[in-house]
Amino acid sequence: MGIDREDVAGLEESSLYNRRVQAWIQTAAERGRYDIRGLGAKRKVPHFDDLTFLTGSASRYPLEGYRERCDTETVLGSRYAKNPIRLDIPITFAGMSFGSLSANVKEDLGRAATELGTSTTTGDGGMTDEERDSSETLVYQCLPSRYGFDPDDLRRADAVEVVIGQGAKPGGGGMLLGQKISERVADMRTLPAGIDQRSACRHPDWTGPDDLTIKIEELREITDWEIPVYVKVGATRVENDVKLAVKAGADVVVVDGMEGGTAATQDVFIEHAGIPTLAAVSQAAEALEDMKMTGEVQLIISGGIRTGADVAKAIALGADAVSIGQGAMFALGCNSEVWHDENGEPVSAVEDYEKLGTKPGFCHHMHTGMCPVGIATQDPELEKRLDPEWGARRLRNYFQTLNMELTTLARACGKSNVHHLEKEDLASLTIEAAAIAKVPLAGTDWIPGKF
């Protein structure tokens, strides 16, 4: 069989203007607007998958799996707070808003976190009683929008997180479209129901890093220096931002890479702003080292953390803990073909995905509020598709699995505590990862640009 040269030449696809790009241009030409969507970057970027562990052998002594202890206790906020956060595992739930998610989901996150001995985090839209009551350890976000921000909630929080940006849209603020603004959401945000709600990209009461110092002190004064203050940044100029956050007095710095998710923002933002989490964790850890703050200021990494291997690699690169948002959504059934009725029987959601113009596995339509599996919605009928008991169990199982994977890898590296994982335990599988993470390329001692 020969190749038809005319056909191959005639069907040669442009790499620059391939069919995907052509379709995008044609859609833009038809609609005259950009896309707004949820979740995170879909493009391939250097990731924790590009690293591997150099586990024990003759030169390193592994611990016995299942038989020798590997500690996972994690302390966050020990710099200034009288009451640092003490978690059983270094895996936490990231901030996600009530409004984007249903109250049931917020409650699920709290219940699962409490059972796991970890923390969950509020989001844009304030603290609901459901999540406070269900969460033993709850981090209260102080966001630029200040929707529903209440000093009583601050006083009942276990930590406060000043959110400067998030990985999916650093510098971009947010938008909760009108179809998700129920009366309750509107009331919490002090805005009319049904209108598109812009979440500001800048804080209303402070601007630069010097002001941030004073803002952090205000939060400490109001809470009598009892709870930790986190500062969360979207990963862009990570070294500078981490250093400024530390200088401003943060107990904990949260760095959210470009793979991080969102409820809704412009697609161009999700795909073209920020740097990958792999790059962010390395820069953040180096910034802390430069300031001699490693161990004194804790580092939480988020954005595209999916598996126990991702968690272990983030910790080996210098993180004290990780935060997970999108993974939790998938654990709850985001993008599943089915939801489960009151008897636990699966019910197909495929038609509902089709109504949104998508399919299971590809949906990123959180912004519509029409979530086929009842997660990212305020519609009372759709909300019923997620049973709170079932959801909490799924979240617990997911995090438990991650933690088991984490300790498995740590033991194999000879660590009796997951926080003893270190960069030396890793090798890079790609030159890009070696350069970005500053981990030698596998089989070599080469770090591009360093040696």
Added chain:
Amino acid sequence: MEQRAGGSRIVDFDLEKQTVRELNQYLHKELPKNGVEEVRIFNPDGAHHIAVGMDAPAKVDIMGNAGYFVAGMNKHAEVTVRGSVGWSVAENIMSGTVRVEGYASECAGASGRGGLLVIEKDASSRCGISMKGNDIVVGGSVGHFSAFMAQAGRLVVCGDAGDGLGDSLYEAVIYVRGEMKGLGADAREEPTTEEDHASLAGLLERAGFDHDTEEFKRVASARSLYHWNADRDQGY
């Protein structure tokens, strides 16, 4: 602690001798349970965070200038600053009253959700930014971008207003007695109603001003930005 004529109990703090942290911890923990009705704070000397997080119906008298965030997140208390203040006085105020006898720097009353802030002289830019239900009365003028993205509540300006007033307003209403250098996106001047006059008269009286309400103009949202529209002005 000392007794006053009439039986009210007052406590004095001197910030030359005591720290702001000691003061705030007293205000949060001791004051609500010991029946003190008034606290006087001497030598504030521009310190930040004075009387933040109040959660008791006490009077707090600050005898001089205060720095950033004075009376931040106030609930119930009646705070008076006998001087001028730095950034973000009474930010996120929930209830009660905060009065500044002098001038206020930027972001006065930012994101407040209730209560009343009175600034007897001028306030700088972004006064009332992001306000969510609080009232602000400024005896003098306000700087640019005041009431930016203000969601609910009332801003009363007895003097002039800088450029970009009420940019991206939601449901908050602004009353201006003097000149407005320029309105921000989606803000528009509207006719005043009887309801406006009654509301304004009540606020002015509470704030201690006796201006004729007929002298004020009303600015509110045109509500054209309430729903995202790609075909609008591309500058937004």
